[in-house]
Amino acid sequence: GEDVEQSLFLSVREGDSSVINCTYTDSSSTYLYWYKQEPGAGLQLLTYIFSNMDMKQDQRLTVLLNKKDKHLSLRIADTQTGDSAIYFCAESMGSSASKIIFGSGTRLSIRP
């Protein structure tokens, strides 16, 4: 079946690294995404990774993909208060139109 799982909450101290984890079920996934949603706002694409890659780094963001375990993680270095948001993991299905399936989202809160 199609499912993307994430933990619901993460709290980190400002300046520390945040690691948000995600597991997915569809082995035919082609793209895996991380979206950020601030309160009352839309979905902002943060980064994505091809399924044939293991790692992608983009400034403070590092995405790690373990395809064997179907595990995806997003690491945010030097977490700031502006990083407070809900982070959605999503996979692009291998179907003809490649619909995107979202996880439930992880609410990241930053403590001083």
Place this chain on the structure above:
Amino acid sequence: EPEVTQTPSHQVTQMGQEVILRCVPISNHLYFYWYRQILGQKVEFLVSFYNNEISEKSEIFDDQFSVERPDGSNFTLKIRSTKLEDSAMYFCASREQVNTEAFFGQGTRLTVV
């Protein structure tokens, strides 16, 4: 930078009324999608659209829902007779090819009263 735009940003409608949510995808994109997010819940797939027809739809997308691309730029979602449980944020998305990144609009918040 090109973006997906949605109008209106907020729509309030009475139960039983028809609503049309509008989206302008990025101009050279070929694949279009509607998603919804009930308050506090996950983002759910509704429908995908390619080559002027529905490619895939979810169980949520029943006979009350329809999509249309009436011209070369707009992509609309119609709900014929709204129910209270249709209250949600509706997101439109588009992508250039089937295996490229998807861009989402800012959403339309639909409130059914």
